[in-house]
Amino acid sequence: MARYTEAKCRICRREAGKLFLKGDRCFTDKCAYERRPYAPGMHGRARKKMSDYAVQLREKQKVRRMYGILEAQFHDYFVEADRQHGVTGTNLLRLLELRLDNVIYRMGFTNSRNQARQLVRHGVFVLNGHKVTVPSLQLKPGDTITVREKNRKIPVIMEAQEVIARRGLPAWLEVDGANFKGTVKDRPVREDIQFPISESLIVELYSK
Structure with missing residues (x-):
């Protein structure tokens, strides 16, 4: 591509x-x-x-x-x-905004959308308990994203979590940083972007 x-x-x-x-x-x-x-x-x-x-x-x-x-x-x-x-x-x-790679970036698991795409293709993330490798997947409220346990020490992911405070977390997302887990609470509205x-x-x- x-x-x-x-x-x-x-x-x-x-x-x-x-x-x-x-x-x-x-x-x-x-x-x-x-x-x-x-x-x-x-x-x-x-x-x-x-x-x-x-x-x-x-x-x-x-x-x-x-x-x-x-x-x-x-x-x-x-x-x-x-x-x-x-x-x-x-x-x-x-x-x-509801693309898988964008949501991962917005949750603070990567420093950029490009990094998110690369890690998704390498099977680093789990969506609702199943490994995913398609960055363009459309998410919906209730979907949960988790970093696979064996990949949690990847430098890119650890670094991104340290600087998420600079970007801020959108109101329509919820993140449990300690467990490397994030949830889509709702669909984003225009004011969230x-x-x-x-x-x-x-x-x-x-x-x-």
Whole structure:
């Protein structure tokens, strides 16, 4: 599967905002976006007038890259969000938030969504008592995620639990750090998603 393998900090600079792709580094003074808050490249500082379409496209790209999803997958999520009852933009963000890899990241078991995907594929986590290896699984209220006992001393997991206080735990999740266990208490609402996202721009883009 095609994945972006270059410097992740360039993505944040391109999208003109923190996407929190580098874990705890994003909360320190080492953050590349904090040091150079302009687009990469020799013309990065130039002021550019953007069309409405360009603004909508950049917003879609920002969200897609934040969650680490390919173009076709993201479009499928939009189609599903549009099919559901309620506000399409909110439905889209809820589907993205309820992905297994995102929930693991939000629970503080990894420093980034990319780390969560890698560990899920290696069978590090158990969902409702069963080993899972599919990062895109959609979770629902009542689902429980546990780190397998033999994997609890993985440095990435131990480090992530030490810095979860920097990110904060969403109200719709519950975590028992001592037992490496987390539970989805409820479906997230729009107020639970604090990232600077204008989902209405994405809806406008796909509605053309």
